[in-house]
Amino acid sequence: MPDYSEKVMDHFTKPRNIGEVEDPSGVGEVGNPVCGDMMKFTIKVKDDRIEDVKYLTFGCGAAIAVSSMVSEMAKGKTLDEAMKITNKQVAEELGGLPGNKMHCSNLGADALHKAIENYREQEQVSAG
DSSP: OOOOOHHHHHHHHSOSSBSOOSSOSEEEEEEETTTTEEEEEEEEEETTEEEEEEEEEESOHHHHHHHHHHHHHHTTOBHHHHHTOOHHHHHHHTTOOOGGGHHHHHHHHHHHHHHHHHHHHHHHHHHO
């Protein structure tokens, strides 16, 4: 097994916020066909803040840990704050990822950002 930090192992063995938000405000899905990792984030937005965030991840231990960490980082943040979460921040919060697993941190932030973009698109349509 690659040399994972204690924090990565913690989020892998005890993932937070797993599942799907009921009646989500936004949904974001990303996949990396090269490694087979897939992530789906669902968010509930209230007063421009992420009230709830859940994810489903099919992938390696690093991908699961990244999803868990991104969900923890995003909860309670405003949409603008959550859009600023970067893959580098995610990797740092996890205490680092092995080089060949850094792409996993991209997926987590990307899936969250897509869910926020999806929510904003729906808001624009309903504001019509």
